[in-house]
Amino acid sequence: MKFTIKIAMALFLLAFTACKNEPKKEKMDETATTEMVEKYDIPESWVKNRVEKAKTRLNASEAGKVLWNGMEAQGGLEKWFNNGYLSFRFDYQPLDGSTRRNSYQTVDTWNNKARHNSVEDTTAIFGWDGKEAWVMAKDSTAFEYDTKFWALTPIYLFAHPFVLDGEGVGLELLEGREYKGDMQDVIKATFASGTGDAPDDYYILYFDKNTHKMSAISYIVSYPGYFPNGGHAPEKIMEIVGWKTVDGIDLPTSLKTHWSKEGDLGEYITKIEISDLSFSPSVSENYFSKPEGAKVIE
Numbered sequence: 490m491k492f493t494i495k496i497a498m499a500l501f502l503l504a505f506t507a508c509k510n511e512p513k514k515e516k517m518d519e520t521a522t523t524e525m526v527e528k529y530d531i532p533e534s535w536v537k538n539r540v541e542k543a544k545t546r547l548n549a550s551e552a553g554k555v556l557w558n559g560m561e562a563q564g565g566l567e568k569w570f571n572n573g574y575l576s577f578r579f580d581y582q583p584l585d586g587s588t589r590r591n592s593y594q595t596v597d598t599w600n601n602k603a604r605h606n607s608v609e610d611t612t613a614i615f616g617w618d619g620k621e622a623w624v625m626a627k628d629s630t631a632f633e634y635d636t637k638f639w640a641l642t643p644i645y646l647f648a649h650p651f652v653l654d655g656e657g658v659g660l661e662l663l664e665g666r667e668y669k670g671d672m673q674d675v676i677k678a679t680f681a682s683g684t685g686d687a688p689d690d691y692y693i694l695y696f697d698k699n700t701h702k703m704s705a706i707s708y709i710v711s712y713p714g715y716f717p718n719g720g721h722a723p724e725k726i727m728e729i730v731g732w733k734t735v736d737g738i739d740l741p742t743s744l745k746t747h748w749s750k751e752g753d754l755g756e757y758i759t760k761i762e763i764s765d766l767s768f769s770p771s772v773s774e775n776y777f778s779k780p781e782g783a784k785v786i787e
Contacts, residue, residue, distance in 0.1 A: 531599050536570045543654040552660035552676045555696055559650040562701035564738035569651045570599060572736045572768035578608065579643040580762040588634050593765065595772060596644050598651075602777040603640045607631050615786075617641055618777045625783035637786045638712050646727070647741045647763055649694055649706055657681040663693065666752065668705060669728075672698045689721060693752075702739065703729060707749050724749040727761070735766045742766070 543566055547553030560566045574595050581590040592605040604616035613626035615636040622637035632639075645652055653660075663675040673695040680690060689711035695704040705728050711721035731743035746759035779785065 531570070533571075535599075536567060539570065539654070540567045547654075547660075550660060550662070552662035555662065555674045555676050555701075556650050556653060556660060556678075556694070558701040559694070559696045559703060560654070562696075563650070563703070563740075564734075566651060566654055568737045572738060573770040574598070574768065574772055575644070575648070576765065576767050576769065577643075577763055578765045579647075580608075580764070581643075582760045582762070584758055584760065590634055590639060594643065595769075595776065596641070597777060598644075601641060603644070604777050605636075605640065614780070614783075615640065616777055616779075618779060621779060622786040623779040623783040624786055625780055635712075643763075646706075646708075646761070647744060649692065649703060651738075653678050653692070665698070666695075668695050671704070673704055674698055674701075703741075705729060707752065725758070726752070726754060728754060733766055736768045738768075740766055 544557060547557040560569070575598055576593070576595040578593050579590070583589065591608045593608060594603055594605040596603045600619055602617055602619050605614060607613035607626070610626070610628065610631055613628065613631035615624035615626075615632060616622070617637070617640035622640055624632060624636050626632060657680055659679040659681065661677040661679070663677055666673055666675055675696075676694050678692045678694065689709075691709055693707035695706070696702065697704050705726055707724055707726040709721040709724050725746050726749040727744040727746045729741045729743075730745055731741060732739055733742045734740075740763070742763050744761040744763075745757055746761060747757050748755035
């Protein structure tokens with residue numbers, strides 16, 4: 490973001506960022522350029538405009554009010570966008586022994602771009618640059634899953650309610666219900682045709698009536714790559730079992746995924762751990778762009 494600030498403050502921020510990111514150096518892939526830095530080129534006016542539009546739109550409906558109150562309870566949409574790029578490790582562990590998905594990743598929350606690198610091999614990377622999905626790995630078994638689908642999936646699994654502020658999201662207020670002894674406000678989020686790769690997906694979000702923070706998230710997967718003839722997987726429900734406050738934003742650190750049993754917790758099927766959460770105002774130059782030698786995924 491382009492700000493006019495005093496030189497002293499600029500030096501302070503640069504020093505702070507360097508210190509903050511120091512422990513994570515070993516987790517960055519070796520192909521990243523470290524000499525030049527790409528700051529998020531999002532004017533402050535853009536953030537304020539987007540937040541004001543979201544606030545007006547959401548508070549025009551009862552379902553939207555629930556979502557907005559959830560954002561406020563977890564730190565606020567303005568802070569979410571102003572904090573910078575979000576980095577984290579997302580470890581998705583199916584309990585049936587099927588493919589584990591475990592990577593470090595950084596997400597551009599304004600433009601929906603993402604870059605992952607393998608936990609085992611920092612040179613194995615994949616990403617989404619906003620237009621194309623790409624992957625680069627010496628070992629063909631480095632990512633034994635659909636990396637195009639998975640590029641942005643993790644943030645849409647755990648970074649609610651912030652990822653639902655944009656255009657193309659439809660909200661419906663459902664009947665309130667009790668969850669683990671506490672009453673919940675419940676809303677359903679759907680997507681307009683042409684929104685993302687799987688517009689038939691939906692999310693059902695449970696918000697504690699007293700704290701307004703999320704308690705659980707139900708969802709389906711309708712990705713055409715998995716369901717070329719239409720349809721979707723059975724509904725799952727994720728219970729939030731751990732939280733961390735990162736630069737003023739409350740985010741889950743542990744999720745337990747179950748088959749949904751009429752909105753209640755069924756069989757426990759997947760353990761998800763989110764760690765190494767941090768925000769940063771910059772990444773290496775062209776960090777999200779397809780590197781030379783990478784393969785485009787159709």
